[in-house]
Amino acid sequence: MAAAKSQIKVLMEFLRELLRTRGLGPREIARQTQVSERTVMRWFASEAVDTAVLERLCVLAGLSFFELCELAARRVETRLTRLSVAQEQALVDDALLNYIFVNALKGWTSAELQQEINVPEPQFVDALIRMEKLGLIGLLPGNEIRLRTTRDIRWRRDGPYSTFVNMLLRWSLNRPDVSDPKSLWAFDVIKLSSGSLAQLQRKFDALVAEAVLLSEQDRRANDVSRDWHAVVLTARHIVFTPLSEWPSQYRVTRT
Numbered sequence: 041m042a043a044a045k046s047q048i049k050v051l052m053e054f055l056r057e058l059l060r061t062r063g064l065g066p067r068e069i070a071r072q073t074q075v076s077e078r079t080v081m082r083w084f085a086s087e088a089v090d091t092a093v094l095e096r097l098c099v100l101a102g103l104s105f106f107e108l109c110e111l112a113a114r115r116v117e118t119r120l121t122r123l124s125v126a127q128e129q130a131l132v133d134d135a136l137l138n139y140i141f142v143n144a145l146k147g148w149t150s151a152e153l154q155q156e157i158n159v160p161e162p163q164f165v166d167a168l169i170r171m172e173k174l175g176l177i178g179l180l181p182g183n184e185i186r187l188r189t190t191r192d193i194r195w196r197r198d199g200p201y202s203t204f205v206n207m208l209l210r211w212s213l214n215r216p217d218v219s220d221p222k223s224l225w226a227f228d229v230i231k232l233s234s235g236s237l238a239q240l241q242r243k244f245d246a247l248v249a250e251a252v253l254l255s256e257q258d259r260r261a262n263d264v265s266r267d268w269h270a271v272v273l274t275a276r277h278i279v280f281t282p283l284s285e286w287p288s289q290y291r292v293t294r295t
Contacts, residue, residue, distance in 0.1 A: 051094060052084050053191055054112040056147075058101040066260065072100060081257060085249045120175070120189040128201040130174055136167045138204075141176055145191050146252060150183045152259065212270035222267070229278070237275060244273045 059069060066084075070077040073096055083089050083097075095105050103111075123131075131138045140153055148156075154164045168185070171177045178186040195201045218225040232240065251271050258266050 048087050048089055049192060050112050050190070051108060052086075052089060055094070055097050055101060055108065056084055057186075058103075059097065062101065064100060069097070069100065073097075078253075078257070081253050085253050119187070121192070122194045122196070123176075123189070123201075125196070125199055127174055127176065128196065128199050130170075132200045132204045134167075134170075136163070137171055137174075140167055140185075141171065144177065144185050144187060145189075145193065147191075147256065148259070150185055208270075209272065212272055223269075229280075232275065240275055247273065 059065075064072075066077050066080045070080045073080070083093055091105065094108070098105050098108050101108070131141055136157070136159065139157060143153055143156075150164075150168070154161065157164075165183060168177065168179055168183060172179050175188055178188055180186055195205070216225070217223070218227070248271065
């Protein structure tokens, strides 16, 4: 019996926080449940975790499955799933706030965030205080962060953050070079039905979740070879022009 997909992320996110407060990270959870650390990471990223797995994790957290559901339900009532226009605009207007919030959604700790961005501690703490005033996070001892939002934010399609993402995409795809050894590329032009597009979207979502898992594993292993990559998956509608127009439309201009 599997828990509903609409509830699984909330339950697993809440369980993860409870286990973390008890000093149980993925490695220790794997040891105590006798599975691989990668399996544990998949549990926390999946939308189809069996209730038997949830019950095993509840034992580690020291509560029953029923208690988990009750506590998670109360948490959902107070956590934001969508930001206000003002909150989105505040993130767009301040690169440091944007960086902290987006990576906090991925589970980064304050120490990891500050180390990666390498900003003076007073400036970092000031950013955390401003984020708390915005209602995005709660500050805990040691400048640790507790999100006041769900991890799966529903950004406004016509809001400030969507405008920012459009700008970021233009920057990410500027002057693409498929021969770049530090980048990955896959490209094809194909015809798809609306049903196939819906299936492709689900595969995109699963692949992004897998990429986030890989990133988190690298972060926990403190792999020094890590570098930033923009992961963009798209099936963009195009108008297929007649073959007779290709020579002029797709001519490669050399500089």
